[in-house]
Structure formats: structure tokens, C-alpha cells
Amino acid sequence: xxxxxxxxxxxxxxxxxxxxxxHPLRTVYQNEVSVEQPAAKIVDKTYDDSRAQFNSTLLISxxxxxxxxxxxxxxxxxxxxxxxxxxxxxxxxxxLDGPVSVISTYRLDDAVYGLPPDPALLxxxxxxxxxxxxxxxxxxxxxxxxxxxxxxxxxxEDIDQKGAALCNDCRKSLGL
Ligand SMILES: [Zn+2]
Ligand SMILES: [Zn+2]
Numbered sequence: 001x002x003x004x005x006x007x008x009x010x011x012x013x014x015x016x017x018x019x020x021x022x023h024p025l026r027t028v029y030q031n032e033v034s035v036e037q038p039a040a041k042i043v044d045k046t047y048d049d050s051r052a053q054f055n056s057t058l059l060i061s062x063x064x065x066x067x068x069x070x071x072x073x074x075x076x077x078x079x080x081x082x083x084x085x086x087x088x089x090x091x092x093x094x095x096l097d098g099p100v101s102v103i104s105t106y107r108l109d110d111a112v113y114g115l116p117p118d119p120a121l122l123x124x125x126x127x128x129x130x131x132x133x134x135x136x137x138x139x140x141x142x143x144x145x146x147x148x149x150x151x152x153x154x155x156x157e158d159i160d161q162k163g164a165a166l167c168n169d170c171r172k173s174l175g176l
Contacts, residue, residue, distance in 0.1 A: 006034050
């Protein structure tokens with residue numbers, strides 16, 4: 001049995017969207033998934049004026065400082081646009097085999113690309129990203145199987161190409 005997952009809604013973010021991924025996450029990782037009280041102001045500390053975006057690595061540090069992370073995997077989910085200095089943006093970032101990851105729903109939303117909002121697609125993409133970053137937290141690397149949630153994705157379309165589940169190889173390495 002894998003150690004439990006705690007989701008921290010990092011405002012601003014849709015708490016309904018977060019609630020919708022709890023049960024599917026339980027199914028993928030076959031463990032406990034709980035949702036913390038939404039946290040205001042944490043993302044504010046990671047804002048970068050020159051980029052008008054939020055630094056995901058700093059956000060992971062803030063989470064480590066604020067949340068006890070013994071015997072748990074903690075994923076922060078936010079609606080703000082995240083970046084790391086070498087990239088234009090990131091959908092998420094995780095500590096490999098470590099306790100904390102963060103994901104952003106910002107670029108998962110078709111409305112950002114000038115398309116009509118698609119709540120079902122936003123749900124699918126958010127779930128896939130959460131499964132992906134948590135997979136890194138549990139020690140998984142990127143997977144060559146195109147269907148697997150651990151396959152790497154650069155664009156929202158890439159995310160749409162893969163599934164929300166882990167492939168047999170990835171499941172096996174987690175003992176699932
Ligand atoms: Zn990855
Ligand atoms: Zn895989």
C-alpha cells in the first residue's frame with residue numbers, strides 16, 4: 001500500500017475541480033486521498049514581477065515549510081500560471097521520490113487558448129497531471145508508453161494523447 005496523498009488547494013483555484021479528481025486518484029494509486037482546507041496567499045510569495053508568473057520551485061519550498069510531510073505525499077493544485085526559470089511555463093513540478101509536487105490548471109483550460117471552455121477536458125487534463133506529478137513523488141520516471149500518465153507532455157494536446165492511468169510497467173514498479 002502506497003503512503004497517502006493529501007491535496008492542498010492553493011487559491012485561486014476551483015475547489016470543485018479538485019473534488020472531482022479525488023475518487024479517480026484513489027482508484028489509480030489504490031490509497032487514501034484527502035483534501036486540505038484551501039490555502040490563500042501561499043502562491044503570492046512565489047510571484048515573479050519580471051515574468052508575471054509564479055515560480056513552481058519556490059512554491060514547492062513554501063509547501064515544504066508549511067505542511068508536515070512525513071508519511072504523506074502532498075500535491076498543491078493552483079489556478080495560477082507556473083514557471084521554472086529555464087522554461088516558458090510548466091504544467092507541474094515534483095520532487096522525484098520526495099514528498100511534494102505542485103500542478104497548475106491554468107494552461108489546462110482551453111479558455112486560455114481562446115477556445116470555448118470545456119469542463120470535461122479540463123477535468124481529464126487535471127487528473128492526468130496530478131497522476132503524473134504524484135508518480136514522480138512515488139519515484140517513477142518518465143515512461144515510454146504513449147498511453148501512460150507518466151509519458152512526458154509539453155503541450156495540452158500532448159496531455160490529451162495519453163491516458164489518466166499508469167501502464168503495467170509503472171504499476172508494477174509501485175507494487176500496484
Ligand atoms: Zn514528468
Ligand atoms: Zn508507464
